Amino acid sequence: MKEERVAGDYDALEELSGPFRVPAAERSYGRQFAQVYDYRLAVLRRRVLAAATRKFEGKLPYVERVLDIPPKQLCFVIGTVYASMRLKPDVLQEIAHEQSIAAQSVPTYADPGHDEIFIEDQSGRVRLVGDKIQEGGPLANLCVTGAVIGVFGAETPDGDLEVADLAFSGPPPPRSIAKSESRDDENYIVLASGLGMGSQDPKLDLAYDLLLEWLSGELGRRSDAACISSIVLAGDCLERSTWEPNEKQSGSSSRRSAETNPSALFSMLDPWLAELCATMDSVVLLPGALDPSSATIPQQPFQRGLLPRATKWPNLHCVTNPSWFALHGKTILSTSGQNLDDLLKYVVEDKSTESAALSMAKRFQTTTFEMQHNEQTRTVRVVLVPSFKRTQEVVLINMKTLEPQVVALRT
Numbered sequence: 001m002k003e004e005r006v007a008g009d010y011d012a013l014e015e016l017s018g019p020f021r022v023p024a025a026e027r028s029y030g031r032q033f034a035q036v037y038d039y040r041l042a043v044l045r046r047r048v049l050a051a052a053t054r055k056f057e058g059k060l061p062y063v064e065r066v067l068d069i070p071p072k073q074l075c076f077v078i079g080t081v082y083a084s085m086r087l088k089p090d091v092l093q094e095i096a097h098e099q100s101i102a103a104q105s106v107p108t109y110a111d112p113g114h115d116e117i118f119i120e121d122q123s124g125r126v127r128l129v130g131d132k133i134q135e136g137g138p139l140a141n142l143c144v145t146g147a148v149i150g151v152f153g154a155e156t157p158d159g160d161l162e163v164a165d166l167a168f169s170g171p172p173p174p175r176s177i178a179k180s181e182s183r184d185d186e187n188y189i190v191l192a193s194g195l196g197m198g199s200q201d202p203k204l205d206l207a208y209d210l211l212l213e214w215l216s217g218e219l220g221r222r223s224d225a226a227c228i229s230s231i232v233l234a235g236d237c238l239e240r241s242t243w244e245p246n247e248k249q250s251g252s253s254s255r256r257s258a259e260t261n262p263s264a265l266f267s268m269l270d271p272w273l274a275e276l277c278a279t280m281d282s283v284v285l286l287p288g289a290l291d292p293s294s295a296t297i298p299q300q301p302f303q304r305g306l307l308p309r310a311t312k313w314p315n316l317h318c319v320t321n322p323s324w325f326a327l328h329g330k331t332i333l334s335t336s337g338q339n340l341d342d343l344l345k346y347v348v349e350d351k352s353t354e355s356a357a358l359s360m361a362k363r364f365q366t367t368t369f370e371m372q373h374n375e376q377t378r379t380v381r382v383v384l385v386p387s388f389k390r391t392q393e394v395v396l397i398n399m400k401t402l403e404p405q406v407v408a409l410r411t
Contacts, residue, residue, distance in 0.1 A: 003222045006187050008229030008327045010282040010317060016324035020298040037146070041080050041121060044148040044169045048078050052150045052167035060152075065123040069161060074154050077126075077161070079119040081147045083346060086115070117143045119151055119161065128153075130162040139166055144346040171380055187328050187399045190215065190231040190407075193288070193336065196389030197268045198239040207392040208272060210409040216279040228396070229281040230327050234385055235288020235336025237269055265292060270307045277313035286321040288336035297338060298322060328399040340384075 052060060060076045063069055069077060117128045128151065132139045143149070143166075150167035192211070196204065210219060217225035277283050287293035287302055294300050301318035304311040311318070319325065322335040381402040386393045392410045397403070 003217065003226035005226045005279070005281055006229045008187075008189065008282040009329065010230065010284070010315075011326035012317070012319075013324045013326055013331070017319065020320040020323060022298065022300065037080050038122065041078075041148055045078050047169040048148060048150045048167055051170050052076060052152070055167055056152065056165075066119060066121045066126050067124040069126065069155050071155050074152070074164070076150055076152045076167075077119065078148070078150045079121040081143045081145055081149055082118045082120055082125065083143065083145045084116040084118065085346070119149070127160045128163050129156065129160045130164070132165075133163050139163060141347040142166055144343055186227055188228045189327055189397050189399060190228055191234060191383060191385045191395040191397060192231060192388050193234040193385040194236040194290075194387030194389050195233065195269075196239045196290075196387070197237060197272070198265075199389065204389060204392075207388070207409050211388075211394065212272065212275055212279075214407075214409065215276065230284065231276065231280055231282075232284040232332070232334055233286065234334055235286050235321055236290040236387070236389075237285070237288070238265065238291050239389075266306050270309050273307060273310035273316065274313065277310055277316050280315065282315050282317060282327065283310075283313075284317045284319060284323075284325060284334070286319055286323060286334060286336050288321065289338050289341075293321075299336070330399055330402075 049060075049062065056076075061074055063075045063077045066077055066079050069075055117133060118125045119128055120126070128143065130153065131137050133143055134140060148169065151161060151163055152165040152167070153161050153163045156162050195208070197208070213219040215225060215228060215231065273283065273285070285302060287299045291299075291302075293302065299321040301320055304318060307316070307318075310316050317325070319334075322333060322339070324331065324333055326332060379402060381397075381404070383395055383397065383404055385395050386406070388394065391408075393406050393408050396405045396407050398405075
C-alpha cells in the first residue's frame with residue numbers, strides 16, 4: 001500500500017526573502033561598504049540598547065557617540081567592531097607589488113599577539129582593551145569585524161576603552177506564520193549540503209542513489225519516508241572542477257562542451273533533482289560557494305533553464321543564498337555557510353556551533369537557545385550541516401520538537 005507523504009506547507013516568505021533577489025539590471029558595485037555599515041548601525045543600535053537595558057537591568061550610563069566617552073567613568077557605548085589583523089589580506093598592498101602573488105586561503109587571520117580591536121561609529125574609533133577580550137578571556141572570540149555591539153567599560157589613561165562586558169542585538173524578532181495544515185503526528189525535513197556532483201567518485205554515485213532511495217521509501221520503511229515532507233539542499237551541489245576554468249584543460253572537448261552548453265554542467269544534478277521532486281513535497285535548492293552562481297552575497301537562484309527536467313516540477317524552489325522560507329509553520333533562515341566560514345577566520349578556536357549561534361545573535365544572520373520578545377519565549381535551533389561529499393551524511397529534523405538526527409548513507 002502506498003503511503004501518502006506529509007505536506008510541508010512551503011511558504012516563500014516574500015516579505016523577508018524578496019529583498020535578497022537582485023535582478024541583473026539593478027545590481028550596482030559602485031557603493032562603498034561605509035554606507036552599509038552606517039545603515040546597519042542605525043538599525044541595530046536601538047535593538048542593542050534594548051537588549052542591554054534588559055541585561056544590565058536598566059543601569060546604563062549610555063553614551064551616544066564613541067568619541068564622547070567620559071574619562072575614568074563606567075559607560076555604555078554602541079558601535080561597529082573593526083579588528084585590525086596583520087594576517088588579513090590587503091588588496092591595496094597586493095596591487096602595490098608589481099609581481100604580486102594571489103593570497104593563499106588560511107584557516108584564520110587571528111594573531112592574538114599583534115591584533116587590535118576597535119569600536120567605531122560616524123564620530124570616530126576607539127581601541128578596546130582588557131583581559132576579558134584578550135586570548136583566553138571569556139569575550140575573546142566575540143569581537144569580529146562588522147559586528148554591531150554594545151560595550152560596557154571605562155576609559156583608560158591612554159584613551160582606550162577597557163571592556164567589562166558586551167551586549168548584542170540578539171536574533172530577529174519572531175514573525176507570525178499561518179498555522180501549518182500538516183497532519184498532527186511527527187513531521188520531518190532533511191537538510192543536506194555539499195553534494196559535490198560531478199566528482200567522478202563511484203562511492204559518491206552510490207551515496208546519491210542511497211539518499212534518493214531512502215527519501216522515496218525504497219530503502220527502509222515507507223511509513224518513515226512518508227513523514228519526511230521536504231529536503232533543503234544548502235549549496236555546493238556541484239563539484240567546482242566540473243565548471244571552473246582550467247588552463248591545462250582549456251582546449252579539451254569536455255570543457256568546450258560546457259562552454260557552449262552550460263546545462264551540460266548540470267547533466268547529473270538535473271535528472272537526480274527531477275527524481276527527488278517526483279517523490280518529495282518540497283525541494284529547496286540554494287547555490288553555494290562552489291556552484292556556478294554569482295560570487296557576491298546574496299547569491300542569486302540557479303537559472304531555471306539550467307535544470308530543464310527538474311524545473312518542470314512546481315515543488316522545486318530555487319532560492320537565493322541566504323534565504324528565508326517556512327516549512328511546517330516554522331521560519332527557516334538557510335545559508336550555504338560562507339558567512340560562518342568567514343566569521344571563523346577572525347577567531348582563534350574553531351567552535352563552529354558556538355560561532356553559528358553567535359552569528360545569529362550579532363545579526364550577521366543566523367545549539368539551541370531561547371529568545372524573548374514581547375514576553376514570549378521562542379526556541380531557536382541552529383543546525384550545522386556536514387558536507388555530503390566528505391561524510392555521506394544528512395540531517396533529519398523533527399519539525400515538532402526541532403530535534404536533529406544525523407543520518408549516514410555509507411556502504
